[in-house]
Amino acid sequence: MIDHVRDLASVRDATERLLTAAAKLDNASVAEPSRLPGWSRGHVLAHLARNADALVNVLAGRPMYSSAEVRDTDIERDAPRPLDVQLTDVRESAARFQDTGAEPADWSRTVELRNGVTDSASRVPFRRWVEVELHHVDLGIGYELEDLPEEFVEREIAFLADRFSGHPDVPPTRITDHARAWSTGRAAEDGFDITVTGPAPDLLGWLSGRRDGSALSTSGGPLPALPPL
Template structure:
């Protein structure tokens, strides 16, 4: 069972950690490239703020964004802002999300995200947690996949492994972390079973599209090529569903 209250608290902790780290930057650093192709750090920070507001919309039963074009335009418009404006926006939007999460609600209800993806309301806080943690890494300011909370890393690997389970382009694949934790995924494509082993951070990086998998050990075939993030838009029924966590929502 998902503990949405625990995840909401984890979102706050992760947000404060990000704000503290970003607060040590300067205006020039905000305009520099992030690790996401085509995005500066200002793009990432603006996206995080708008994502918080979008998930408030989701919890309120409204469309996540007015449109994909509006989402992209808001990010482009906000990206060049100075550090103080970025920090205030991330902080204030995070507070709006916190208040929405604290309001009495039926957390078992179904909500709709982008591209027709659905989830239970209780899954939304973890999705926000993933956005904050992974985009903190994407900023390229010293916070790495190895620094992520162990609980988050395990749950995100599980989320993504289930996300690719049965995928027609991914052969049967077993994942084993160096500490012995294991998962299975794929199975819809010919070949396999492929055995992928390595540090949990490297497994997560590969699944979330943050690393190329070169740090992993592979047996039984080549490391599977995972589908591009934006191409996968099938409908989900639960928080283990069909959109890839870590994708900029």
């Protein structure tokens, strides 16, 4: 069962880790490229702030973003800001998200995110946790996939594997770190076509598009090409 209260606490802790690490930057390094193509570190920080407000909208029953164009424009507008403004925005927007999460609510209700995607309200804190942890890695400031909490890595692998389940372009695939296993891709009629094996951080990197999968081993065929998230 999803524990949204525990996930909100994990979001708070992850946000503090990110803010503490990012506070060591300066204005010049905020303007430098992040690990996300076309985005500076300022873009990543601006996105994190606007995403927190967008998820407040989701929990309040409002559209996540008024439009895709507004989302992109807001990030571009906020990306060039100096470090102190960026950190204040991330901190204050994170507090708004936490305050909304602390309000009495029916956490079993269905909410709508972007592009018509729906989910249980109880999973929204985990979605925010994903944003904070993975974008901390994307900043390229010394926090790597290997530094992510083990619980987070396991849950995010399961979440992404489920996201690709049933996808016609992904063969029936078993994913394992030797200790745990997940499945993804088309339904397996006669067993899995391919097994992908490797350390959990590398599996997460491959599934999330943050590593090319070269550190993974496969049997039954080549490493499947995954569609964009």
